[in-house]
Amino acid sequence: MKKKVIALFSAVTLTAALLTGCGSGSDDKTITVAANATPHAEILEQAKPLLEAKGYTLEIKVFSDYVQPNNVVEAGDFDANYFQHAPYLERFNKEQGTHLVNAGGIHYEPFGLYPGKSSDLADMEGASIAVPNDTTNEARALVLLQDNGYLTLKEGAGLTATKLDIVDNPYNIEIVEIEAAQIPRTLQDVNFGIMNGNYAMEAGYTVTENALLAESAESDATTTYVNVIAVKEGNENSAKIKALVEVLKSDEIREYINNTYNGGVVPFQ
Numbered sequence: 001m002k003k004k005v006i007a008l009f010s011a012v013t014l015t016a017a018l019l020t021g022c023g024s025g026s027d028d029k030t031i032t033v034a035a036n037a038t039p040h041a042e043i044l045e046q047a048k049p050l051l052e053a054k055g056y057t058l059e060i061k062v063f064s065d066y067v068q069p070n071n072v073v074e075a076g077d078f079d080a081n082y083f084q085h086a087p088y089l090e091r092f093n094k095e096q097g098t099h100l101v102n103a104g105g106i107h108y109e110p111f112g113l114y115p116g117k118s119s120d121l122a123d124m125e126g127a128s129i130a131v132p133n134d135t136t137n138e139a140r141a142l143v144l145l146q147d148n149g150y151l152t153l154k155e156g157a158g159l160t161a162t163k164l165d166i167v168d169n170p171y172n173i174e175i176v177e178i179e180a181a182q183i184p185r186t187l188q189d190v191n192f193g194i195m196n197g198n199y200a201m202e203a204g205y206t207v208t209e210n211a212l213l214a215e216s217a218e219s220d221a222t223t224t225y226v227n228v229i230a231v232k233e234g235n236e237n238s239a240k241i242k243a244l245v246e247v248l249k250s251d252e253i254r255e256y257i258n259n260t261y262n263g264g265v266v267p268f269q
Contacts, residue, residue, distance in 0.1 A: 039265045074232060085226055087225065091159075103229045124171045130174065139160060148213050150170075234253065257262060
């Protein structure tokens with residue numbers, strides 16, 4: 001009787017181990033990514049068949065903000081996210097105590113100044129300009145204005161600049177700090193708005209057709225503000241994350257980006 005119990009226990013243990021192994025193997029072939037809708041989720045959709053050919057299933061969930069995609073990766077609910085540039089990721093880690101790392105740069109989205117109540121740069125005197133209220137993107141917006149001669153920032157302010165760092169404002173511009181996703185909805189209330197590329201595109205704007213000012217392709221912003229695949233520290237060298245980054249940097253995805261976004265999204269190599 002004792003031998004039968006031992007044998008039965010051994011069989012159950014072996015079966016459980018095999019099932020556990022199958023579950024783990026299946027998970028290793030599924031890649032879950034949190035992303036903003038445009039262009040990130042759209043680009044990921046194009047990556048699905050390319051990843052399938054490598055034996056991976058890509059699952060995408062769209063988020064509309066810049067906070068939850070990081071929180072869900074930190075919590076281990078998603079393998080990766082794709083929505084942010086490297087300076088924002090670094091700032092988020094510092095402020096929130098998260099442990100996320102850059103697994104690979106994929107593309108760059110030029111920042112632009114778009115018309116609101118005004119559509120002519122001649123109206124810049126006394127203009128109200130909406131800018132993102134998170135630190136790195138606000139700094140980026142202010143640098144765009146500085147590069148075009150509309151204001152001067154305190155020396156060394158760099159990627160941490162806010163409107164408090166403006167030392168010369170010859171056009172008496174009013175800087176209106178607004179959550180990045182809300183700027184397209186508030187353009188009717190300000191003269192101009194400086195928008196992240198993804199939110200501009202979601203609102204139907206393109207940097208080449210609608211922006212009155214835009215970052216130069218030769219500017220430092222091209223390499224500084226690259227949108228990245230972010231993962232929890234320690235997962236950046238996993239096989240499935242490497243496969244994801246490899247596909248997103250492939251010629252097929254580069255061609256899709258160049259043919260789809262009219263200069264609003266630029267592949268990064």
